[in-house]
Amino acid sequence: MIRHKGLVWTKVQAKLVSNPEKMWSLSEMERTGGEPDVVGHDKKTGEYIFYDCSAESPKGRRSVCYDREALESRKEHKPKNNAIDMAGAMGIELLTEDQYRELQKLGNFDTKTSSWVKTPSSIRKLGGALFCDRRYETVFVYHNGAASYYAARGFRGSLRV
Template sequence: MPDSDSNQRALSPEQQDLLRTLKARFEKNHKRHPSLNWSDIQTRLEERPEKLWSLQEMEDSGGEPDVVGQDPETGAYIFFDCAAETPKGRRSICYDREGLESRKEARPHNSALEMANSMGIELLSEEEYRHLQTLGEFDLKTSSWVKTPTDIRSLGGALFGDRRYNHVFVYHNGASSYYASRGFRGSLRV
């Protein structure tokens, strides 16, 4: 197996820039991952350059991805979108394709599930969204679609969360709804 120096040289300049951005964010926000070491994360990223593509998509759409933990079973590092507000490049969208197609007029350009899939990431679950909110204050002015259980979605609904009145709320809306201040936050395991 090649050493990390040769892996680093094999990365494109854009990937190297992204690694620098991620490292700076990691160091600035130590409370999100107090027991993790950046060099271990960087090595794992260098071994999985396809994950850098997804992280770049998260970054380019305003997500400010950062490490929020490590899966104890697989060892995968977990990245969440940690921008203060739901990512700007992912707003004004329905929950999923079915919701989008059910609109007779004023259809948005995309849906949260389709965008996440095209980026190679997952929407945060309600549990993940609540965990994110323990790491800071997010969505004070915006809201984020969260992964919706099948039984709720089958009835036409979808879930979203935000923080208001110093409390984290997760509520429901029709999956076809969309608002200028609602987008989605994603997660990626590396």
């Protein structure tokens, strides 16, 4: 309940009901194992902020490389998909490094898995991509080739409603 301090659920529900495309995105987050939850409210825009709050990187979004360019660059053993395209198809955004760190203040996430995060274009242009996890009670940000993929690496998303 620490995620929901000060939230009025009837207002959250009203926002969701008036935005069916956002309801669909939340459903996709849930379907792929993300366990989306409200983590904040933007007072300027009135939007509620949802993040994937599953203990580990969402199971239905693992074993993917970072983006389409990385996927197409692989000559063999290609993953089935990539994080950026999957998120776009779901109507969500990958968490940024800052958002990932915010999430980690709400609990211990990705203690056995890791999650791609939105990568600055300067890093991506050089062929890299960023991912995060939590080990040793510390949140780490790492880099890897954007074309890499692992069974324990997926991505977490955010949605504003």
